[in-house]
Amino acid sequence: MSEIAIEMIDVNKWYGTFHVLKNINLTVQSGEKVVICGPSGSGKSTVVRCINRLEEHQKGIIRFEGNELTNDPKSVASIQGEIGMVFQQFNLFPHLSVLDNLMLGPMKSRGLSRAQAEERARHYLDRVRIPDQADKRPSQLSGGQQQRVAIARSLCMEPKVLLFDEPTSALDPEMISEVLDVMVELAQDGMTMVVVTHEMGFARKVADKMVFMDEGEIVEQAPPTQFFEAPETNRCKTFLGQILQH
Amino acid sequence: MTRLFISLLGLLALAGCSSSATWGWYVIDPTTPSGWTNIKFLISGMGATIQISVIAALISIVLGLLVALPGQSSKRGWRMVNRVYVEFIRSIPLLPMLFWVFYGLPIIFRSMGLNIPIDPFWGAIITLAISDSAFTAEIYRSGIQSIARGQSEAAQTVGLNYFQTMRYVILPQAIRRILPPLANQFIYIVKMSAFASVIGMQELTRRANELVVTEYRPLELYSLLILEYLVLVLIISAGVRWLERRMGSDERR
Ligand SMILES: Nc1ncnc2c1ncn2[C@@H]1O[C@H](COP(=O)(O)OP(=O)(O)OP(=O)(O)O)[C@@H](O)[C@H]1O
Numbered sequence: 001m002s003e004i005a006i007e008m009i010d011v012n013k014w015y016g017t018f019h020v021l022k023n024i025n026l027t028v029q030s031g032e033k034v035v036i037c038g039p040s041g042s043g044k045s046t047v048v049r050c051i052n053r054l055e056e057h058q059k060g061i062i063r064f065e066g067n068e069l070t071n072d073p074k075s076v077a078s079i080q081g082e083i084g085m086v087f088q089q090f091n092l093f094p095h096l097s098v099l100d101n102l103m104l105g106p107m108k109s110r111g112l113s114r115a116q117a118e119e120r121a122r123h124y125l126d127r128v129r130i131p132d133q134a135d136k137r138p139s140q141l142s143g144g145q146q147q148r149v150a151i152a153r154s155l156c157m158e159p160k161v162l163l164f165d166e167p168t169s170a171l172d173p174e175m176i177s178e179v180l181d182v183m184v185e186l187a188q189d190g191m192t193m194v195v196v197t198h199e200m201g202f203a204r205k206v207a208d209k210m211v212f213m214d215e216g217e218i219v220e221q222a223p224p225t226q227f228f229e230a231p232e233t234n235r236c237k238t239f240l241g242q243i244l245q246h
Numbered sequence: 247m248t249r250l251f252i253s254l255l256g257l258l259a260l261a262g263c264s265s266s267a268t269w270g271w272y273v274i275d276p277t278t279p280s281g282w283t284n285i286k287f288l289i290s291g292m293g294a295t296i297q298i299s300v301i302a303a304l305i306s307i308v309l310g311l312l313v314a315l316p317g318q319s320s321k322r323g324w325r326m327v328n329r330v331y332v333e334f335i336r337s338i339p340l341l342p343m344l345f346w347v348f349y350g351l352p353i354i355f356r357s358m359g360l361n362i363p364i365d366p367f368w369g370a371i372i373t374l375a376i377s378d379s380a381f382t383a384e385i386y387r388s389g390i391q392s393i394a395r396g397q398s399e400a401a402q403t404v405g406l407n408y409f410q411t412m413r414y415v416i417l418p419q420a421i422r423r424i425l426p427p428l429a430n431q432f433i434y435i436v437k438m439s440a441f442a443s444v445i446g447m448q449e450l451t452r453r454a455n456e457l458v459v460t461e462y463r464p465l466e467l468y469s470l471l472i473l474e475y476l477v478l479v480l481i482i483s484a485g486v487r488w489l490e491r492r493m494g495s496d497e498r499r
């Protein structure tokens with residue numbers, strides 16, 4: 001727990017004149033689990049998407065394992081596959097079978113043979129507990145199963161860091177826990193994780209650090225016990241009051 | 247609609263047979279030797295029309311993709327290249343472009359010291375392909391844009407580069423929406439290939455024109471000409487509908 005995986009220093013981003021991210025400072029140690037929460041529109045997705053270069057930032061420094069990430073395509077390419085991402089809407093490839101969804105990245109960007117990629121894919125399908133759905137199309141699976149396939153697809157790249165952007169928000173309530181269970185296991189295995197979620201039970205269980213964002217700023221950063229027992233700011237108190245009621 | 251048109255044509259033909267003073271269907275009467283010779287002469291243009299159309303369509307399919315891809319770029323300069331090409335090519339009427347390619351382009355080649363003759367066949371193909379590529383490019387664009395952005399983002403996060411993303415993720419999904427309009431565009435090419443007659447290409451329209459000059463029977467000969475295009479287009483339409491059905495059932499699977 002000593003190496004720094006991701007480092008954001010005074011990161012700022014604008015959409016036109018709209019200031020989405022204001023002086024974001026965030027450090028993620030290797031093996032650390034960081035949970036980001038905050039009201040809708042506060043910039044949580046944008047932070048995560050800046051880390052894996054789906055969005056460009058305009059000011060400040062983002063480093064991945066000590067190397068600065070810039071907007072130039074080489075920098076974008078350097079992290080491709082190293083930083084995995086699980087999306088709210090799964091974003092599985094609908095024209096491919098579950099197995100092919102998992103094998104595409106390892107074969108095309110890691111240069112694995114078909115046999116190696118398939119072995120790896122089956123291994124991770126096992127880990128997310130759907131070994132028997134390999135030949136189905138994503139549309140034939142339930143939402144919870146689809147999201148677990150998406151997690152397995154990320155794992156097949158054997159990334160250094162895994163980002164989650166509200167992975168359970170699009171799921172029916174009864175399917176949330178099957179996805180969270182898989183995520184807890186990943187956390188226990190030592191994966192470095194940055195998770196945007198409002199699942200506070202999950203956060204309490206796995207988070208090393210809680211981050212609260214509002215209006216493009218990181219308002220509070222603290223270990224979970226301190227964060228939940230004694231939030232410092234009123235904004236954070238109000239927010240926690242609202243979501244813990246449910 | 248097309249059935250109605252065919253029966254109208256048939257009616258016209260019947261009317262013609264009844265009063266032979268104004269009508270001269272004998273020029274294309276298959277029961278007389280000269281009529282049969284004329285019909286064979288007219289239909290023998292079919293091969294050239296089909297060849298020109300198919301080759302031009304194939305080139306346009308590739309060219310259109312090459313024009314469409316920079317249009318998807320995040321770089322403004324690349325998008326400009328796409329916009330300028332599409333707007334410029336789309337605004338040129340086919341006939342002037344045909345003249346420019348057939349009579350003008352060889353002069354450019356010669357000034358560059360190249361000896362590339364352009365015959366009517368390739369002149370027609372180049373013109374049709376370039377003119378059509380602006381439309382195919384737009385078809386690709388809307389097809390690609392219909393695939394949600396999450397797909398290319400997911401592809402990027404599993405390490406695919408731009409071309410891999412297009413090749414393995416975007417185009418296989420977009421193809422269902424691209425193929426039917428592309429096939430429709432093929433109908434447009436077949437019809438526009440008639441212009442090739444003016445630079446001396448021996449295709450359907452040219453053949454009809456030549457017979458009209460010797461037989462003085464424009465109504466009958468052009469009626470048959472229209473019928474020939476109609477048959478071609480009906481065949482392609484049937485193909486398009488078959489394709490759409492296949493694609494549709496694929497999507498539901
Ligand atoms: N492409 C864009 N162009 C302009 N504004 C955008 C764009 N994407 C996001 N925004 C704005 O930036 C702000 C932050 O968006 P972001 O998606 O990061 O919020 P969030 O905290 O993830 O919210 P949510 O909980 O709703 O997902 C929002 O106000 C949003 O409207």
Ligand SMILES: [Mg+2]
Nearest residue numbers: 044045046166
């Ligand atoms: Mg969000």
